[in-house]
Amino acid sequence: MxxxxxxxxxxxxxxxxxxxxxxxxxxxxxxxxxxxxxxxxxDSLVLTVDRVISSDSDEEDDVVSNLLTSALRFILKSLHSLVSPKPNPTPTRTRIPNSPAQILRCFHRVKRLAIDLPSGDLRLEKGTLLKWTAEFGKTLRTCVILGFRSVGEAPAPLNAGAESDFAGGLKVRVVWTISALIAASARHYLLKEVVREQSGLECLVLRDREGEGTVVMEKEGLRECREEGEVVVDEEEELDRCRTRVPSVRMRMRHVPRLELKGGLWVEGATLVVVRPSCDGGGGDMAVEDGELALRAFGDGLYGEVVHKLLKARSYLLEMNSF
The missing domain is CATH 1.20.1280 (Monooxygenase)
Known part of the structure; x- marks a missing residue:
C-alpha cells in the first residue's frame, strides 16, 4: 500500500x-x-484572478483570466452608465461568462472564500491614495474610506486658497466617496450569484492585490443576501444591472489639511469617511462606532496612525440620496 x-x-x-x-x-x-x-x-478557498492570458495557458488559466476581463468590463460599464444611462425597455438577467459562481460550482462545502482581483477600480490624480472597506448584506451596511493626497518627509507649502478649511476641498472628498461606493456596489453585485449558490458560506471577501478596496460579507450579511433571492428589478433602477443600488446614506467625514506622523512623515489632505445607510440613524454614540469601524478597517501601521489622529478631529455630517 x-x-x-x-x-x-x-x-x-x-x-x-x-x-x-x-x-x-x-x-x-x-x-x-x-x-x-x-x-x-x-471549505476554505482563495480564487485569484490573473492579469495575463498566455498563449500556452491551460483551461483553468483561461477560466480565471477571462474572469478578470469580465469583472473589469462589468465595473467600467457601471461607471459609464452612471454618466450616460441608457434605459433598456426589456430587462434581462445578465450572466458573466466564467463568473466566480461557475468556477466554484465543483466545490460543495465552502465556508470561507476570498476572491483576489489584480488591481483596484479607481483612477485618481497622481499621488492620491484612497482605500476603502465596505460590508454588505443584501445592500450596503457600512463603508469606511481613508484618503490623502500625498505622504512625504517634508510638509508641502499650504496655499491660502487650498484645503485650509473643511469646505476648501469638499468637492474632491465627495468625489472620492462616491467613487469608492460605486466600486464597492459593483463588486457586491458580482458576488450575489456566488452567495446564492454556495449556501454554506460563512465569510466572503473580495479584495484587490493593490489593497485599494475590500468588500466583506459576514454570516449575517450572507444570510440576508441569500434570503433576498431572485428579486426582479428594472435595469434602469439598478443602473443597467451592473451594480447594487447604494441606499440613501449618512456620512460622517473628518478632514485634516496636514498631519505629522511618527518618524517625521507628513500626510497632506487626510480624510476619513464612515458611511452608513440613513435608516441606521445617528446621534452621540455614532462617534464611538465610527472609531471601532475605522480601526477595524485600517488599524495597523501608517494607516492606523492616520486614523487615530483623524478620529480626534472635528466631524461633519453629510447625507446623500440613493443612487
Missing part, C-alpha cells in the same frame, strides 16, 4: 484547506479518484 493512502481523509482535507488556491485544487481533481472525491469538500 502507498504510504499516502494511510492518511485519513480529514487530514487530507486540512491540507487542501491550507492550499486554498482554487486553481491548484481544480487541478488536483484529476490526480486520483480519491482526490476527486475529497477536493469538492474543501
Amino acid at each position: 502507498d504510504g499516502f493512502d494511510r492518511l485519513p481523509d480529514p487530514l487530507i482535507l486540512q491540507i487542501f484547506d491550507l492550499v486554498s488556491d482554487t486553481k491548484t485544487l481544480i487541478r488536483c481533481l484529476a490526480v486520483s479518484k480519491r482526490f476527486n472525491s475529497l477536493v469538492p469538500h474543501t
